[in-house]
Amino acid sequence: MYVYADESGNTGKNIFDAPAFFYQGVIMAVEDIDPILKPLIDEYCKANGVSRTHAHQMPADEVNLMCWKIIELLDGLIWCPHFVSICKPYLAPTKFLETFFDSFENEAVPNQWYNLNGNRLSMAYALEKILTLKNKQEFWSAFLEKDYLTLSNCLENALHYLPRYVNESSDLYDVLCGGLKYARRNVHRFTIPTQDSKRHGYKIHSPNGIGFTSVLEAAHTFANKHRTKVTAIIHDQNQEFKKTMEECHEFFKSGYFIEKHPDVPPLWEPAEFDLGKLxxxxxxxxxxxxxxxxxxxxxxxxxxxxxxxxxxxxxxxCDPFHISPVVALLMGKGLLGDAFFEQFKRKAFDI
Structure with a gap:
């Protein structure tokens, strides 16, 4: 089995830079598709006097036609695409949640609130509204630099805006209020994960790092479904994130997290088929x-x-992997029904 992956572009440290979304695409197949697609790509390049195809440099109708031709060639194989779509600014409130509301570290957060999907999505959506753009930017910078003073100020600001968007009579309000107050009092106790240096520490938390993790999870799913070992994961060259991808690949090479039920935290599952080489x-x-x-x-x-x-x-x-406030809202509604909306004030749904 071979996995080919490419991304829409590097994001670097600033998740607030345009464009707002990061994309990753993948083709997985039980055999190497490079030689199968080569005649098609070579024919197009020769006819158009180019050395390679770039979708953004091709006329729209040619991209459309080429896409159909690629599918036609691949349909003679066992294959599957995979896509990742990440709203980059939304990573700030989700990382805020992971940092301060893990019930293992925050004694004010009940285990079922952090580990059960419906409750977790409610908290994530609430933090998306509670945190102002400035607060998100300050938190992201402080998180990367382990600046505890600024992190404490971000917690204070979140407490200030909490009543504007979340109903005070809801359990969600009580959990967020208690969690924020506990985190503010004990901010230095919280683990701010980093890698071996500040220069590389942000990368695992970046859209690139999260997107590549989704690629590895999709590869495990495909390998399990078709009972095949991964020969290689081939990714477009990316020197800035090379080390991060290598570390992610090594970590997930022989195992993955699996969610067996929405009300049960994901569990680590040893892989029957490892992910080969990167x-x-x-x-x-x-x-x-x-x-x-x-x-x-x-x-x-x-x-x-x-x-x-x-x-x-x-x-x-395929089953594309999306991270965005809209997806959180839709998933929260799907899991909790009207109870999801009842936790919030009307302005929480203003666009």
Missing amino acids: LLKRSGDSPALQAVDIFTWIFQRKKDVRFDEIRNELTNR
Whole structure:
């Protein structure tokens, strides 16, 4: 089995820079698809006088047609796409939640609130509203620098805005209020994870790091479904995140977290089929990576009706991984029904 992955671009430390979304695309197949796609890619490059395909440099109708041709070639195999979509600014409130509301460290947060999906989504959505843009930016910077004084100020600001968006009569309000107060009093007790240096510490928490983790989880799912070992994960060259990807790959190579029920915390599961080796390759040298670029370009254009048919064709073949406030709201509604909305004041749903 081979896994080809590419991303929409590096984000660096600043998750608040445009564009707001980070995207990652993947093609997984039980055999190497580079030689299968090479004649198609070479034919296009020769006809257009280019050395490789770049979806953003191609006319829209040609991208659409090329995408259908790639699918037609791959449909002779066992294969599957995978996509990741991350609202970058939303990583600030989700990291705020992970940092201060882990019930293992915060004695004011009941275990079922941090570890059960419906409650956790309620807290994440509430923090998205409670934290102002300035507070999110200050928290993200302080988190990366382990600046406890600024983190304490962020907790204080969150407490100030809490009553504006969350109903005081709700259990959600009590948990958030108690958790914020406990964290503010004991801010130095909380673990702020880093890697071996400040220079690399942010990368595992970046959209790139989170997106690559989703790639590895998808690879495990595909390997289990088709009872096959991964020969290689081939990712477009990325020197800035090379070390982070290598560390993630090593960690998840022989195991993964699995959620067996929405009301049970994810459990670590040893993998029957490991993830093979990680290879970083120039996309210009890989027809498969160029195909991933084309798929990902199509996936991003959710508001362009010209690509509705082909985009639906791709997404219907997989279970895309999304992180955004809208997804949190929809998932919260799905798990809790009307009880999700009853926790909030009306302005929490203003766009």
